Amino acid sequence: MKMLTAAMVALGLSSAAAAAQDFPSKPITLIVPYSGGGSTDLIGRQLAHELQQIWGQPVVVENRAGAGSMIGTAALSQAEPDGYTLLVNTPAVATAPAVQNDLPFDPKTDITAIGMVATSPYMAVAGAAVNATTFADFIAEAKERPMFFATAGVGTSSHFTEELLIQQAGLDADIVHFSSGGDAQVNLMGGHADVYISNTASVMPYVNNGQVKALVVLGSERYELLPDVEASAEAGVDGIDINSWVGLFGPGGMDPALVEKINSDMHAALATDSFKKVLADNFVIAGKDSADEFKAQVEKEMDLWKTLATERSIVAN
Amino acid sequence: MSGIDYREMAGGAFVTLLGVGFASYAAIHYTVGTVTRMGPGMVPVALGVLLAVFGLVIIFGSFSSLPQRGEIRIFVPLVILGSVLAFALTIRPLGLLPAVLACTLVSTLAERKLSVVGRFVLAAVLGASAWLVFIVALQLPIALVNWPF
Amino acid sequence: MDLISNIALGLDTALTPVNLMYCFFGVFVGTLIGVLPGLGALAAISMLFPMTFHLEPTTALIMLAGIYYGTAYGGSTASILLNIPGTTSSAVTCLDGYPMAQQGRAGVALAMTAVASFYGGIYGIIVLSVFTPVVASWALSFGSAEYFALMLLGLVAASSVSDASVVKGLAMVALGILLATVGMDPQSGTARFTFGSLSVLDGLSISALAMGLFGVAEIVSSIGRTAARQLDPKAITLRKLMPTRDDFRRSWGPMFRSSTLGSLFGALPGTGPTVAAFVSYGVEKRISKEPERFGKGAIEGVVAPESANNAADQTAFIPTLSLGIPGSATMALMIGALMVHGIHPGPKLVTDQPELFWGLIMSFWIGNLLLVVLNLPLIGLWVRLLSVPYHLLYPAILMFICIGAYSVHYSAFDVMAVMGFGALGYAMRIFGMPAAPLLLGFVLGPLVEQHFRRAMVLARGDFSAVIERPITGVVLGITALVLIWSIWAGMRQKARMRDRKLTAGQED
Known part of the structure; x- marks a missing residue:
């Protein structure tokens, strides 16, 4: 009986499964919604390279930067959900829709979350004007002297995580928007602004060069790759349980069997030595989630940032 | 005093209208703020007003200047702008080669020194060189021909 | 001597056959990309970026850098010959380069451009190799208040770039700033003048603006009217290509001053060659004893922007190598090429990776020499381009403009923008409104606005705290002086023009 049901289910799915099995039979476009040279671009290119080996079909990277990754993401949402157009993106896929209220697509239904490529905690770094070396000291200093939190732009993940930290730590601080993460950090070095939060890949090069100070990783536990940096919960700042990531997406309404296939091929790509080296270089660890777990996390973040945007009155217009 | 330069006056009016347009749209839709805490509307409103003032100065100046010479073309600009439009509309759906052909065939209408055959030959030569330069040599990720199906 | 051993180390690295070959390849591609209107260094470097995965980091950087500064050499060719800027940073070169070509001095203009580019390049390399640590820490001390003051000074100093009346020039600067506000306001997140379109949320494309305003508008005006510009190929002799002693005499001063200015603007992240070219042209015109020669084929107006943008x-x-801070999207790709190999540029780069740093610098010397050797013989070839009948030339130029505009973001909207700016550019020509000040406003306006607003946030709304910063105060003081002086000079010029017009009117 059980077998019969299974056989019937299998029969029903067979056409879709066949489509997934045949995939890919022509070149694939991987959209990177950022300009070249950044950490997401490098991870995206490495993924394209490894998937090309696995699939035996060219995987062409197309940089379509702009509007906080929304131009590339919008292009993805308009593509056929056949797996031949894919996208890598960061939590910007959840933060940007929280401030851009006239997007030409619905981020929850018009894109399909396929899997998490890599993840790392968010890290706060401090500039030349900050005296504190521990997070507890920093909180005390920030309560005495209102600080400037530098962002990589309105609606970026640095903006939202900084708002979250300010809220959870009960600080009285000013947000200053810069044109990019590099711009924000050079202003930290010059002492013009005080704190910047981003993923480890964006801040660790400057931390290692001694240009900015690693202050804290946001979350309840220390990060396995950087055990010397405190976690925010250690100084009593709770309620921040969010990590940065790079994820793989497809257009909305993809066949679940195809999503599963791409997800497992992606994990095979992540297991290669060359990809492991790229991940280690960027201080990130490979994602382990299934497509469903990743989808749940992305949707949870979309709701979280939307709520925060309203609470902290971030939304323009 | 030497007559009214109507073209200059039209130019002034053009600038004034642009300024008023920018300023009023910004004033209605965006927060202006104060000089020390500028909103997004401050610069567009201030410069729109400034632009309108400059336009008025140009209009004022047109009453005391010499009329300019030089023809105003209608056909040529429309054809050339049309050829750019033809490229823009064909590049994504059809690919590089159709876009270059469309652009060249439209643009060569502007100066009728080429025969129909000559226009097609030029379009083919340009299409081939675009393929060589941009796809073979520079390897831009642009499709040579997209078959819409 | 430390410097000498570093130079020896650098030469050792740069002169290996592989590096030499990639250096040549880079500058060669760069020159060609620069000559083609619309196609810029960013598109070319993005294209060749994947190659860097398979190259040694030093070799990769030598090649990418070669493309980058190579485009600055080639960029002026189309400006001079066709009045269409090959790259945005050589748009200013049109102002005097094209009149020189019309006077039959295209060869001279191109030759002096190569000389000025080489001079500027070498000047920049010397600054780079001797003063990197000093300049880097000095660039760090620049906050938004200082940037605001400096950009405002640049805007005021360069606002006289055009030859048209002062009011028209200023009106076009204002229009340029207004066009630059299109897109998401970085300080508030408000979408300005986007009308709900995602394509313009990051602003209008500067290359679409330059291509439309200069390129398309120029083609529209030139069609059918080009008989006069066709020249007899036999007339191009070596003698005609040689700049006169007078050309050289006039050029040393501008080249020195412009290279200094160019080095300054290049070292500040976020500014760059286009700003440098505009400001140096404006400065030369202001300090010249005969400012009326500018815009009519003055050699100073060609060498000033070209030495500035190369420097x-x-x-x-x-900032790219010593701070790890990319000043532009192109520089971000350079950092990316190093990150691929696990190298994070920063203050330790010079000591940790001396062969990379010094090898790169020595490759700049070699690359600049190669560029001069490459470009001087090409002049004869380029000048012959003018003898191609215009009705065959303009469809080709249009094609390059369209593909170039498209290749920046692979966006058909950018090509539409070229059309829109082409229409605006032609309307402006009809009304006698200059295009260069519009481009100036477009480049500098947003820097002034954003830095001012950010400076006010950082000063918590206290205006006096902004202007009391020493550098800011001094620079703003100079700006005020320049402004007063130019109003006075403008009034004097107006009086002179009225006299001239009245005499002309009587003759009619």
């Missing part, structure tokens, strides 16, 4: 291209490597 800026070289010093742009200072």
Whole structure:
């Protein structure tokens, strides 16, 4: 009986499964919604390279930067959900829709979350004007002297995580928007602004060069790759349980069997030595989630940032 | 005093209208703020007003200047702008080669020194060189021909 | 001597056959990309970026850098010959380069451009190799208040770039700033003048603006009217290509001053060669004893922007290599090429990776020499381009403009923008409104606005705290002086023009 049901289910799915099995039979476009040279671009290119080996079909990277990754993401949402157009993106896929209220697509239904490529905690770094070396000291200093939190732009993940930290730590601080993460950090070095939060890949090069100070990783536990940096919960700042990531997406309404296939091929790509080296270089660890777990996390973040945007009155217009 | 330069006056009016347009749209839709805490509307409103003032100065100046010479073309600009439009509309759906052909065939209408055959030959030569330069040599990720199906 | 051993180390690295070959390849591609209107260094470097995965980091950087500064050499060719800028940073070169070509001095203009580019490049390299640590820490001390003051000074100093009346020039600067506000306001997140379109949320494309305003508008005006510009190929002799002693005499001063300015603007992240070219042209015109020669084929107006943008291209490597801060999207790709190999540029780069740093610098010397050797013989070839009948030439130019505009973001909207700016550019020509000040406003306006607003946030709304910062105060003081002086000079010029017009009117 059980077998019969299974056989019937299998029969029903067979056409879709066949489509997934045949995939890919022509070149694939991987959209990177950022300009070249950044950490997401490098991870995206490495993924394209490894998937090309696995699939035996060219995987062409197309940089379509702009509007906080929304131009590339919008292009993805308009593509056929056949797996031949894919996208890598960061939590910007959840933060940007929280401030851009006239997007030409619905981020929850018009894109399909396929899997998490890599993840790392968010890290706060401090500039030349900050005296504190521990997070507890920093909180005390920030309560005495209102600080400037530098962002990589309105609606970026640095903006939202900084708002979250300010809220959870009960600080009285000013947000200053810069044109990019590099711009924000050079202003930290010059002492013009005080704190910047981003993923480890964006801040660790400057931390290692001694240009900015690693202050804290946001979350309840220390990060396995950087055990010397405190976690925010250690100084009593709770309620921040969010990590940065790079994820793989497809257009909305993809066949679940195809999503599963791409997800497992992606994990095979992540297991290669060359990809492991790229991940280690960027201080990130490979994602382990299934497509469903990743989808749940992305949707949870979309709701979280939307709520925060309203609470902290971030939304323009 | 030497007559009214109507073209200059039209130019002034053009600038004034642009300024008023920018300023009023910004004033209605965006927060202006104060000089020390500028909103997004401050610069567009201030410069729109400034632009309108400059336009008025140009209009004022047109009453005391010499009329300019030089023809105003209608056909040529429309054809050339049309050829750019033809490229823009064909590049994504059809690919590089159709876009270059469309652009060249439209643009060569502007100066009728080429025969129909000559226009097609030029379009083919340009299409081939675009393929060589941009796809073979520079390897831009642009499709040579997209078959819409 | 430390410097000498470093130079020896650098030469050792740069002169290996592989590096020499990639250096040549880079500058060769760069020159060609620069000559083609619309196609810029960014598109070319993005294209060749994947190659860097398979190259040694030093070799990769030598090649990418070669493309980058190579485009600055080639960029002026189309400006001079066709009045269409090959790259945005050589738009200013049109102002005097094209009149020189019309006077039959295209060869001279191109030759002096090569000389000025080489001079600027070498000047920039010297600044880069001697002053990198000093300049880097000095660039760090620049906050938004200082940037605001400096950009405002640049805007005021360069606002006289055009030859048209002062009011028209200023009106076009204002229009340029207004066009630059299109897109998401970085300080508030408000979408300005986007009308709900995602394509313009990051602003209008500067290359679409330059291509439409200069390129398309120029084609529209030139069609059918080009008989006069066709020249007899036999007339191009070596003698005609040689700049006169007078050309050289006039050029040393501008080249020195412009290279200094270019080095300054190049070293500051976020500014760069286009700003440098505009400001140096404006400064030369202001301090010249005969400002009326500018815009009519003055050699100073060609060498000033060309030495400035080449110097800026070289010093742009200072923040990139010594701070790890990319000043532009192109520089971000350079950092990316190093990150691929696990190298994070920063203050330790010079000591940790001396062969990379010094090898790169020595490759700049070699690359600049190669560029001069490459470009001087090409002049004869380029000048012959003018003898191609225009009705065959303009469809080709249009094609390059369209593909170039498209290749920046692979966006058909950018090509539409070229059309829109082409229409605006032609309307402006009809009304006698200059295009260069519009481009100036477009480049500098947003820097002034954003830095001012950010400075006010950082000063918590206290205006006096902004202007009391020493550098800011001094620079703003100079700006005020320049402004007063130019109003006075403008009034004097107006009086002179009225006299001239009245005499002309009587003759009619």
